[in-house]
Amino acid sequence: MGYGNQGLIYLKGGVLENRPEFETKASDKRRRNFRIMLSRYLSSPIPEMDVQIILGKENFTTQTDEFGYFSVWVEPEHSFEPGWHKAIYVINDDDKEIYRTRGEFLIVGQEAEFGTISDIDDTILVSHATQLFKKLRLIMTKNAKTRLPFEGVSEFYQKLRSKGNPFFYVSSSEWNLYEFLQDFFRIRKIPKGPFLLQEYKSGLRDLLFTGGGSHQHKQDKINRLMTLFPKLKFILIGDSGQRDTEIYRQALHEFPNRILAVYIRKIGKKDDFDQKTSQEFEEKGVPLLLLENTEEAFVHAKKMGFIKA
Known part of the structure; x- marks a missing residue:
């Protein structure tokens, strides 16, 4: 796509x-x-x-x-x-x-109110990306019809998509998984949108370490979207398991007044953002939320007017 x-x-x-x-x-x-x-x-x-x-x-x-x-x-x-x-x-x-x-x-047309850029693993798709053996067990033994999304993701994303608001999925998954992701999104009724993935990999070792790397490519692809659609503001959604908060913080500084809110799903033992990060977002007037579940993001988005009742 x-x-x-x-x-x-x-x-x-x-x-x-x-x-x-x-x-x-x-x-x-x-x-x-x-x-x-x-x-x-x-x-x-x-x-x-x-x-x-x-x-x-x-x-x-x-x-x-x-x-x-x-x-x-x-x-x-x-x-x-x-x-x-x-x-x-x-x-x-x-x-x-x-x-x-x-x-x-x-x-993407002028009628879009905003766009949404979302991570996939442990943001939409339950992946256990920070726990190697759990991650491999899911990858090796299940398929697009048996893997699970986090509760409420489909409904929340469908609400954000209303009025032609586009979705883009920036992930450290490789292009090898394109058909899998396409099938999973269709089955779970998650809004269709272009996948911006890591480059294709080949070999058993790459399968074992799928989704790894520096994640710098995420920053590059977010920059590409921001540049291609200079008048469009974005909601950014990710998780605390990888470097999503840091990547989104870079976007906050490189593209001022372009980010409406940042939602980070809490993964593992990470309890809070460091004080410097929270302060930077607060100074820019951009809500930064660490969330236990999708419902918290839904309530906030409704309060901010991103979605309608």
């Missing part, structure tokens, strides 16, 4: 071989779930592959990088109305079409 404004659109995709289709059921056994998750990290990327992109009546061409992925900004001659639109991706070999698939991209 790409995204953009009425003059500039960002699209991303990958070309892989040995990539099976991932049809899962709630009744799938642990062994099958393990095989499917493993195969997500053992597919082979195809570098230097030309990809044709069709948006409406316009055509664009890009090429995959050494990891089999492409990231491209396109400037269509005609603008698209706000909302979701279809993108067609085509691979040709000697001028013969050998593969075609479709994707979507979101155009």
